[in-house]
Amino acid sequence: xxxxxxxxxxxxxxxxxxxxxxxxxxxxxxxxxxxxxxxxxxxxxxxxxxxxxxxxxxxxxxxxxxxxxxxxxxxxxxxxxxxxxxxxxxxxxxxxxxxxxxxxxxxxxxxxxxxxxxxxxxxxxxxxxxxxxxxxxxxxxxxxxxxxxxxxxxxxxxxxxxxxxxxxxxxxxxxxxxxxxxxxxxxxxxxxxxxxxxxxxxxxxxxxxxxxxxxxxxxxxxxxxxxxxxxxxxxxxxxxxxxxxxxxxxxxxxxxxxxxxxxxxxxxxxxxxxxxxxxxxxxxxxxxxxxxxxxxxxxxxxxxxxxxxxxxxxxxxxxxxxxxxxxxxxxxxxxxxxxxxxxxxxxxxxxxxxxxxxxxxxxxxxxxxxxxxxxxxxxxxxxxxxxxx
Numbered sequence: 170x171x172x173x174x175x176x177x178x179x180x181x182x183x184x185x186x187x188x189x190x191x192x193x194x195x196x197x198x199x200x201x202x203x204x205x206x207x208x209x210x211x212x213x214x215x216x217x218x219x220x221x222x223x224x225x226x227x228x229x230x231x232x233x234x235x236x237x238x239x240x241x242x243x244x245x246x247x248x249x250x251x252x253x254x255x256x257x258x259x260x261x262x263x264x265x266x267x268x269x270x271x272x273x274x275x276x277x278x279x280x281x282x283x284x285x286x287x288x289x290x291x292x293x294x295x296x297x298x299x300x301x302x303x304x305x306x307x308x309x310x311x312x313x314x315x316x317x318x319x320x321x322x323x324x325x326x327x328x329x330x331x332x333x334x335x336x337x338x339x340x341x342x343x344x345x346x347x348x349x350x351x352x353x354x355x356x357x358x359x360x361x362x363x364x365x366x367x368x369x370x371x372x373x374x375x376x377x378x379x380x381x382x383x384x385x386x387x388x389x390x391x392x393x394x395x396x397x398x399x400x401x402x403x404x405x406x407x408x409x410x411x412x413x414x415x416x417x418x419x420x421x422x423x424x425x426x427x428x429x430x431x432x433x434x435x436x437x438x439x440x441x442x443x444x445x446x447x448x449x450x451x452x453x454x455x456x457x458x459x460x461x462x463x464x465x466x467x468x469x470x471x472x473x474x475x476x477x478x479x480x481x482x483x484x485x486x487x488x489x490x491x492x493x494x495x496x497x498x499x500x501x502x503x504x505x506x507x508x509x510x511x512x513x514x515x516x517x518x519x520x521x522x523x524x525x526x527x528x529x530x531x532x533x534x535x536x537x538x539x540x541x542x543x544x545x546x547x548x549x550x551x552x553x554x555x556x557x558x
Contacts, residue, residue: 192228200261268312313423
């Protein structure tokens with residue numbers, strides 16, 4: 170096990186009607202003038218945005234709004250938010266929605282006190298140490314951004330989709346998590362969120378770091394919980410207990426606990442980011458395509474942990490590592506199909522992918538050799554994109 174620092178300062182407020190505490194929690198995080206960042210309309214139609222505003226007003230918190238954030242959020246809205254914050258002396262942000270709203274709010278929070286271009290942080294030209302505080306009212310369990318120090322933004326010029334990771338600067342001060350707010354999520358969005366949170370665990374689980382039994386078992390336990398609860402959520406979208414378990418799984422998958430003591434990988438996310446940047450696909454659905462292809466490649470190159478995954482998570486009994494790994498991958502693909510996820514690029518709606526472009530952009534953004542579990546050059550990532558077909 171490697172040395173590690175685990176920091177998870179977010180206050181999680183979980184349960185029915187907890188969005189009514191947003192104002193109180195905002196005051197507790199030290200903000201009196203906030204920018205509410207939200208998506209394309211569901212938070213408005215459901216009445217959630219009005220409830221959040223009422224809670225802020227009751228707590229004497231003044232608010233401004235930045236709505237209409239798209240999936241796969243882009244840098245133009247971040248710049249808009251930074252200017253709004255500076256012009257109105259805003260001292261905090263409240264993200265209402267899923268990963269897109271949260272990631273946008275985080276990028277704005279880091280950009281406001283910075284004298285340069287916020288993209289410097291994403292491009293690796295600067296290190297973020299200061300940011301406005303961020304609170305979250307979560308509506309989509311998927312990205313895990315409500316508990317992480319991460320943000321993913323696409324730069325429209327060149328379609329560069331890049332993730333920024335911080336240890337503490339961008340971790341939300343609080344996250345309100347009411348499972349009832351997820352009852353009306355469309356099935357495809359629910360399933361995409363499930364695929365996303367599972368991949369957050371894979372990126373940490375597939376490692377060469379030895380003697381990480383506790384962290385492995387935590388990861389496997391959360392994965393098995395997702396596998397148990399996902400069919401219930403899909404069949405009974407208003408099953409509170411199933412929704413609650415899935416929502417909490419999404420947080421545990423990405424708040425860092427599953428990565429303690431080991432080297433992580435993240436290649437599957439990097440490869441999918443290029444898919445969603447170029448083709449505009451839903452992130453979780455893209456991951457459902459990329460991950461089995463990545464795992465299939467690993468069967469021939471580093472099968473050990475894939476075989477362990479098959480045996481411990483999918484209950485495969487085969488003793489030969491290669492055969493066990495392939496059986497586990499097949500079970501994973503069948504699971505994705507059972508919840509309505511694609512498992513090939515064609516099923517994702519990409520009939521003729523420009524693999525050369527995807528590989529070129531991937532390695533421009535992430536370097537010529539990437540990955541922790543197995544080091545990949547453009548030759549290998551081309552093979553994985555091809556397997557995804």
